[in-house]
Amino acid sequence: MLYPLLFSRPRCVAALCAGGLLLVSCSAPAAPPAIRPPAAIGPDSMVRVAAGPQYMRGAVHQFFWGKHYRKLWAVPVQAPVLNLRTVVPGGLTPTEAGGSFQTKNLRLVDRRGVQFVLRSVDKDATKALPERLRNGPIGRLMKDQTSVINPYGAYIVPHLAQAAGVFHTNPRLVYVADDPALGAFRKEFANALYLLEERPEGDQSGVSSFGRSALVESSRKVFTNLAFNPQARVDARQYLRARLFDMWLGDWSRREDQWRWASFRGAGGATVYQAIPRDRDHAFFKFDDGLLTRIVSWVKSNYQSFHEKIKLRDVEGLNRAARPLDKSLLVYLTADDFRQVADSMRLGLSDKVIKEALAVWPKEVYALAGAEFDRKLRGRREQLPAVAARFYQLLAQEIEIPGTDQPERFVLEPADTGQLRVQVLRLHAGRPDSLINQRTFLVGQTRSIKLFGLGGNDVFELRGLPDHRFAVGIYDGAGQDVVALKMPAGASNQPTNVLVYDSGDGNTLKVAKPIKTQAYVPAATEFDAAGWLLRHRLF
Numbered sequence: 001m002l003y004p005l006l007f008s009r010p011r012c013v014a015a016l017c018a019g020g021l022l023l024v025s026c027s028a029p030a031a032p033p034a035i036r037p038p039a040a041i042g043p044d045s046m047v048r049v050a051a052g053p054q055y056m057r058g059a060v061h062q063f064f065w066g067k068h069y070r071k072l073w074a075v076p077v078q079a080p081v082l083n084l085r086t087v088v089p090g091g092l093t094p095t096e097a098g099g100s101f102q103t104k105n106l107r108l109v110d111r112r113g114v115q116f117v118l119r120s121v122d123k124d125a126t127k128a129l130p131e132r133l134r135n136g137p138i139g140r141l142m143k144d145q146t147s148v149i150n151p152y153g154a155y156i157v158p159h160l161a162q163a164a165g166v167f168h169t170n171p172r173l174v175y176v177a178d179d180p181a182l183g184a185f186r187k188e189f190a191n192a193l194y195l196l197e198e199r200p201e202g203d204q205s206g207v208s209s210f211g212r213s214a215l216v217e218s219s220r221k222v223f224t225n226l227a228f229n230p231q232a233r234v235d236a237r238q239y240l241r242a243r244l245f246d247m248w249l250g251d252w253s254r255r256e257d258q259w260r261w262a263s264f265r266g267a268g269g270a271t272v273y274q275a276i277p278r279d280r281d282h283a284f285f286k287f288d289d290g291l292l293t294r295i296v297s298w299v300k301s302n303y304q305s306f307h308e309k310i311k312l313r314d315v316e317g318l319n320r321a322a323r324p325l326d327k328s329l330l331v332y333l334t335a336d337d338f339r340q341v342a343d344s345m346r347l348g349l350s351d352k353v354i355k356e357a358l359a360v361w362p363k364e365v366y367a368l369a370g371a372e373f374d375r376k377l378r379g380r381r382e383q384l385p386a387v388a389a390r391f392y393q394l395l396a397q398e399i400e401i402p403g404t405d406q407p408e409r410f411v412l413e414p415a416d417t418g419q420l421r422v423q424v425l426r427l428h429a430g431r432p433d434s435l436i437n438q439r440t441f442l443v444g445q446t447r448s449i450k451l452f453g454l455g456g457n458d459v460f461e462l463r464g465l466p467d468h469r470f471a472v473g474i475y476d477g478a479g480q481d482v483v484a485l486k487m488p489a490g491a492s493n494q495p496t497n498v499l500v501y502d503s504g505d506g507n508t509l510k511v512a513k514p515i516k517t518q519a520y521v522p523a524a525t526e527f528d529a530a531g532w533l534l535r536h537r538l539f
Contacts, residue, residue, distance in 0.1 A: 055147040066290030068147035077362035082174040084181040115199040154280040159357035167276040171195035200260040213262030227529035249283040250306035254322040308379035342388035405455030405529040413463040418443035465496040484510040
């Protein structure tokens with residue numbers, strides 16, 4: 001995330017932020033105070049330390065730039081000192097530093113090869129800036145806006161996720177001292193608070209919160225398999241459950257890299273993936289409580305703050321980062337699916353569950369935020385059915401259905417007045433085609449349907465003319481495809497809105513008016529499986 005930037009001076013100044021918005025400020029952020037680590041600590045002891053006392057600012061600064069979670073960052077809490085040599089049998093060995101532009105990560109491995117990760121509680125988004133700007137007023141303000149994050153938010157998620165039926169990591173709050181066991185990473189990672197959690201990768205058959213999957217994979221590997229192999233699929237209802245859980249937490253940054261995928265063997269040798277959300281940095285985001293940050297939130301509608309009510313008109317912004325994922329993975333679910341999942345989650349996230357989750361916070365954190373979070377989580381829970389209905393409406397408007405790089409048959413058939421059934425089947429030589437998935441679309445919910453054959457020699461079969469109120473686009477992609485109109489006996493021509501995009505690579509078009517054809521040069525994102533990965537920022 002890029003926080004709003006401001007060229008600050010000790011007087012009223014203007015600046016252009018990353019989103020192109022002109023801001024005016026009369027408050028200059030001062031340089032933060034230095035943070036001193038607790039003195040004389042050793043392994044297996046406890047420390048009392050604040051996650052970020054530098055984020056406490058005066059009343060004028062908070063008026064313009066928000067109160068955010070500054071009090072939580074400044075309050076000292078007790079945390080155990082992590083002893084890398086004894087935390088698990090045989091100890092943990094640091095192997096690799098990483099992370100995003102905000103979070104510092106340190107990968108650790110035990111003697112069996114099981115991986116863990118240390119994720120810094122404090123963040124530093126200034127790494128996204130050119131080096132010359134990081135230590136100036138822009139960098140200071142960008143660093144200051146780390147206070148929009150609840151430093152202990154991820155800590156309460158596991159209990160809530162368990163009740164919601166969502167996979168999760170199990171973070172532990174720890175303090176990393178100036179430990180020689182850090183080796184080459186000692187200077188960079190010593191003397192700070194971290195969350196220690198399992199790294200969802202590889203064989204996780206011993207971790208129940210990952211479904212005890214024997215193979216957990218990255219989004220890039222999974223979407224590559226989805227695009228090349230029609231026998232691979234994602235458990236869409238389970239993914240929807242995870243996405244509604246995101247919205248309940250106010251977690252708006254759910255790009256493809258924020259997920260891992262537990263794989264399981266399905267019927268007929270299929271591979272079924274279930275979603276494992278990770279990285280809860282933006283859950284419980286609190287941004288719009290300052291004069292200037294509120295102005296930014298009007299323009300940057302994805303910067304959604306965690307309030308007691310989820311504004312239905314802002315559901316689109318709340319889910320903008322995950323839109324490519326949602327459009328691909330939820331395309332076959334109906335309004336009833338959305339309603340059923342939301343209803344079951346609302347019942348599962350009881351008042352008792354919420355209270356128990358909040359009780360895991362350090363007592364100092366609970367004293368400051370417990371009552372507020374209890375109220376907000378209960379209020380947002382009651383909105384889950386309405387939020388799910390709005391989410392469905394947004395996704396149903398414009399549909400995109402991809403094939404794979406193997407041969408498929410797409411069948412479009414009017415089901416009733418104002419309805420269109422779309423089936424995708426896997427083509428087999430010498431035996432009947434097998435159904436991959438299907439859905440019936442309704443006029444009034446859906447206005448456009450785009451079919452992408454991608455690779456393979458595909459067949460697009462129209463069994464009658466779709467209602468003209470559906471704008472249907474057929475994109476042939478790679479391969480020599482067949483597009484054919486088969487009119488049922490006794491059917492007559494009627495207005496329709498079907499456009500076949502022909503790349504001219506040897507396709508056979510057996511259509512006539514009123515179906516239209518158009519020569520086109522396919523974009524990379526609609527040509528084949530590799531191009532489809534570009535839509536998901538994974539190629």
